[in-house]
Amino acid sequence: MTTSCFAITGGCGYIGLRLADYLLEINDLNTIILLDIHPPSNYKQSNRLIYRYCDIRSYKSVYDALTNVTCIFHLASYGMSGREMLNYKMIYDVNVIGTENIIKTCIEHNINKLIYCSTYNAVYTGKKELLNVTENDCLYPIENEYCDNYSRTKSLAEQMIIKACTSKFHTVCIRPAAIYGDGEQRHFPRILNLVRQGIVFFAIGHKNILADWIYADNLVYALYLAEKSLPKYSGEVYFISDDQPINNFQFLSQLTKGLGYNNCFNFYIPTLIMFYIAYIIEIIHYISAKYIYNFDPFLTRAEVLKVGVTHYANITKAKNLLGYHVKVNPDEAMKKSIQWFNEHGYKKTINQDNFKFFWLFLISAVILMIFFFYQFIRLKM
Template sequence: MSPSPRETIVITGGGGYFGHRLGCRLSEQGIDVVLFDIRRPAQNLPDGIRFIEGDIRSFSVVEDALTNASCVIHTASYGMSGREQLQTKLIEEVNVKGTENVIRACLSTGVPRLVYTSTFNVVFGGQTIRNGDETMEYLPLHRHADNYSRTKAMAEMKVLKANGLELTNKSGYLRTCALRSAGIYGPGEQRHLPRIIKTVDQGLFMFLYGDHHNQVQFVHVDNLVSAHILAAKALTEQKSHIAAGKPYFIADRHPVDNFEFLRPFIEGLGYKYPTFRLPLFFVYLMAYLTEWLHFLIRPFYNFQPLLTRAEVYKTGVTHYFNLDKAKKELGYNPKPFLMSEVTQWYRAQGYGQRVTKGKSNNFLWDLLLCLLFIVALLAWFPRMVG
C-alpha cells in the first residue's frame, strides 16, 4: 500500500501473532503503524512501529488509540480455541462490546476505514459446505456450538451495518468490510500449532475422526496479511470504495484434507502419525461431555479440554469456500505454501520429539475426571426420567 501523506493504521489485537506480522508488513511499506493490545507482542517491535497498551473493553482507551488514524484493522478477539471458548462473559465483552467500541471510536475520531477480521464460522456450524460463497446467510446464532463463533457473527453484523455512517467530527463516511478467515498457520504461529505439538508430545494424538475425504481450508499468515492490506486499499476513494459493506472469504488456494495437511508437520517433528479413526459423533459426544465437566469443576480446576465441540466440527466436517469475490474485487492472489516449510521453523526453535513420563499426567487426570462424570451422568439420567 502506497503511503498517502504519512498514513497511520491502527491494528487492534496488534500484540498477537497475526497483528504483529501485519504491522511489520505495513511498516515496511512506509505506513505509520500503531499496535493496540492488552499485552505487548512476544516479538521485538521494529523501528517505526508504536505500541499502545490498552483494553478494548474501555471506550475511552480505544478512542485515544484511534486518534489521528486513517484506517483501523480490527483483529482483536477472545475465545478462539480450547478452554477460552468456554469463557462466555469475557468472550461477549471483548468480541461484541469491544467491536462496538471500535465502531464508536472510528465515528468520534473521524477514522474513515475499518477492516474487520472475521471467521468462516459466521456461516458454519457443523453442516457440510462445499464451495460456499458470500451469498450464504449467517448461521442462526442459537445454532453455534461455541461462544466465539456466535459473538464473531454478531460483531461482523455490527461492522457491516456501520458502513456508510457519517463521521462525527469531520466530513465523510465510515467505510467497513469483513474478511472471513480460515484457520491460520505459519512459522511462529502461537496458538494452534504449539497446542498440537503439546498434545502430540504428551502422546495424546492417538486417533483421527470424521470422513476419510474431509475437506477444509487453511490460510497462511502471509496470505492473510496480504488480504488485509488489499481490503484497506479497497475501502479508499481511489478504489471507489469497492469493498464497502461487504464480507470476503479468505483462505489458501485449495481445500485440503485436515489430517493429511497436518501429517508433514507432525511427522517432520519426529512423531508417529495415528491411523486409527473414530466416528465423528463419538468424538463430538466426548467433547460435549468434557465441556459440561469443565463448566462444573472450573472454579476448582480449569483444565484444557483435548477438543471442544466447535473444534470437532471445524476439523472433522467438510467446509470450504469460493474465493472468487476476494480475487476479483480485492485483487487477492494467495501464494502457495507448504506445511513442511512451517515445520522447519519449529524444528529450528527446538520443537520435536521429547516425550517425558510426567507430561501426560495432567491430561490423564482430566480424562479420569471426564470418565467419572460420564459414569455419574449415565447413572443419574434413568432416575431423572423415571
C-alpha cells in the same frame, strides 16, 4: 506515496505483528500503531512503529488510543480455542462490546476505514456441510444454532461492522480459514502439545472430510488488499484461504511427521462420538473451573465440529474484487512451519507409545459410558 497511520487492534498478536511488518515494508511513509493490552516482546519503539495500551472492552481506552489514525485493522478477538472458548463473559465483552467501541470511536474520530478480521465460523455452525460455498450462499445462522460463543459473537461483530458502513465510513470484513504458519502460537502449539502427551493418536470423522486453511502471510496480504479496496468495495465480506481444501488430519500429519511424530492419527473416531466426549469434557471443565481448577480441556465441541465436518469456501469473489491470489503456496508454507517448530523445541525427543495405551483405554471407557447412558435413557423412555 501517501502517508497513512494504521492502527491494529490485537496488534501484538501473531497476525498483528506480521501485518505491521508488511505495512512498514511496502511503504516507507506508513506509521503503525499497535493496540494491545501488553507490548510485544523485544519491542523497540520507533517513529514508524508505536505501541499504545488499549483494552477494547473499555470505550475510554479505545477513544484515547485511536487519535491521529487514518485506518483501523480490527484483529483483536477472544475465545478461539481451549479454555478460552468456555469463558463466556470475556468472549462477549471482547468480541461484541469491543467491536461496538471500535465502531463508535471510528465515527467520533472521523476515521473512515475499518477492516475487520472475522472467521469462517461467523456463518459455520457445524450442523451442516459447507461445500465450496460463496459469500452469497451463507446466511447468518440464528444465534442458538451455534454451539460456542466465539462463533456466535464473531458473527454478531461481523454484522455490526457491515451495518455500520456508510458513504463516509467504509468497512470490509475478511473471513479467514484456520490460520497456520511459522511462529503461530495457537493451533499448531496446542496440537503439538497434545501429540507430545500421547493424546492425539486418532483422527475425527473420516478421511473424506475437507476444510480450508490459510498461511499467515496470505492472510496478511488479503488484509492489505481489503484496505486498498476501500472505498470502492465498501460493505463487502470475503472468504479467504489457501484455496486448497484438505482433510484436517492429512494436513496436520505433514507437520507431525516433519517433526518426527510418525504414529499420529492412526484411525478415525466418528464425529458424533467425539462430539459427545467433548460435551462431557466441557461439563467436567465447568465443574472443575468453578470449584477446583480451571484446566485447559484437550477438546471442545466446537473444535470437534471444526475438524469433523466438511466446510470449505469458494474464494472467487476475493480473487475478482480484491485481486487476491495465494502468494505462498501451501507446500512452501508447511516447509517453513516445520522448520520453525523444529528450531523452537517441538521436534520429537521422547517415545510416546506408553501414553497411547492409557489414552486408548480412557477414550474406550468414555465411549462405553456414553453407550450405556444412551441405552439407559432409551429404556426409561
